[in-house]
Amino acid sequence: QVQLKESGPGLVKPSGTLSLTCTVSGGSVTYSHWWSWVRQPPGKGLEWIGEIYHSGRTNYNPSLKSRLTISADKSKNQFSLNLRSVTAADTAVYYCGRTPDDFYGLDAWGEGATVTVSS
Amino acid sequence: QSTLTQPPSASGSPGQSVTISCTGTSSDVGAYNFVSWYQQRPGKAPKIIIYHVSKRPSGVPNRFSGSKSGNTASLTVSGLQAEDEADYYCSSYAGSNIIYVFGTGTKVTVL
Numbered sequence: 304q305v306q307l308k309e310s311g312p313g314l315v316k317p318s319g320t321l322s323l324t325c326t327v328s329g330g331s332v333t334y335s336h337w338w339s340w341v342r343q344p345p346g347k348g349l350e351w352i353g354e355i356y357h358s359g360r361t362n363y364n365p366s367l368k369s370r371l372t373i374s375a376d377k378s379k380n381q382f383s384l385n386l387r388s389v390t391a392a393d394t395a396v397y398y399c400g401r402t403p404d405d406f407y408g409l410d411a412w413g414e415g416a417t418v419t420v421s422s
Numbered sequence: 423q424s425t426l427t428q429p430p431s432a433s434g435s436p437g438q439s440v441t442i443s444c445t446g447t448s449s450d451v452g453a454y455n456f457v458s459w460y461q462q463r464p465g466k467a468p469k470i471i472i473y474h475v476s477k478r479p480s481g482v483p484n485r486f487s488g489s490k491s492g493n494t495a496s497l498t499v500s501g502l503q504a505e506d507e508a509d510y511y512c513s514s515y516a517g518s519n520i521i522y523v524f525g526t527g528t529k530v531t532v533l
Contacts, residue, residue, distance in 0.1 A: 341468075341524075348425070349460075349468065349511055351522040362521045398467055407474065407515045408458030408522075412467040 305330035307399050307413035315393075315420050321386040323416055325399030332375050333357050337402040338382045339409055340373065342395040350395075354402065355382055389420045426451065426512055426525035433531040434502045442528045444495040444512030450523050452493035456515035459488055459497045463508045472497060499530070507532045 311323035325338070332338060340352040353363040355373045363371050367386065375382040386393060397416050400409035427445040434440040444451065444459075451457055457475045460468035470479055472488035475495065485500045495514070499506055512525035 348527045349513075349524040351513075351520075351524060354521065362518070365520060407454070407456035408470055408513060409460075409468075410470050410473070410479065412469070415467050 305401060305411050307401065307411060309397060309399050309413045309416035311416060311418070313417055313419060315389055315418060316422055317390055317420055318388055319420075321384070321389050321393060321397075321418055321420070323384045323397055323399075323418070324381050325383070325413055327380045327382070327401075330401070331377075332380055332382055333377055335404040337362075338375065339400045339402060340384045341398045341400060341409065341412075342393075343398070343415075344392075344395045352384065352386075352397075391420050394418065394420045426514060426523055428510075428512060428525040428528045430526070431529045431531065433533055434499075435533045436502055436504065438502050439498060439500045440502060440530060441496055441498045442510055442512075442530070444497070444514075444525045446493050446495075446514055446523070448493060450514040450516040451490065451495050453517070454515045455490065457488065457490055457495040458513045459486075460511045460513065461506075461508045462511065468511060502532050504532050506530060 306328045308326050315321045337354040339354040355361045370387045372385040399413040401411040432440045455475050459472035462468045471482045475490045476488040487498045510528045516523045
């Protein structure tokens with residue numbers, strides 16, 4: 304059974320870059336899946352951020368696209384999120400997840416990582 | 423960022439049924455049979471309970487069922503149990519530009 308775990312700094316300064324990594328166990332980022340990021344601001348709903356396919360192809364939320372890069376490191380079985388020029392509005396719990404081929408939705412989620420943007 | 427509209431709250435007594443609506447547009451819910459529902463307990467990650475409108479992943483009780491009509495999808499929880507108290511979010515595939523949109527979320531309370 305696949306397991307996902309987010310890691311990264313819990314505090315980022317305004318105008319800085321938010322960087323998170325999702326480590327995959329019980330599966331491989333080279334499998335035919337989409338690997339995704341979703342966030343949830345405090346007390347609010349879920350927002351889809353973007354995803355990366357095993358081939359390296361990416362899809363991004365248009366509202367974040369100009370600040371966003373999602374990449375994968377096959378040697379470490381990880382995929383990562385980089386969000387530039389952050390503001391307090393980017394404060395959220397960030398989740399990584401998986402979407403298998405021929406499936407629409409996230410069938411596996413990490414436990415989430417809290418990131419606060421503050422000076 | 424478009425979102426799907428859900429009622430903020432729903433409630434029912436143990437054993438009763440509760441239905442949550444999820445209203446989108448002809449570009450998301452109405453366009454694709456790819457609506458999923460997630461259950462999120464406090465402090466926990468979401469868990470998928472319905473996918474592709476009405477399919478249940480292995481291990482999800484058949485008390486949970488999904489349907490869709492036009493631009494509105496619905497989740498019904500039958501035979502409510504105390505453990506069903508949680509936030510529920512719908513989501514829909516929305517095409518190659520946005521990919522997924524989520525609902526506003528519904529807090530289900532078991533009275």
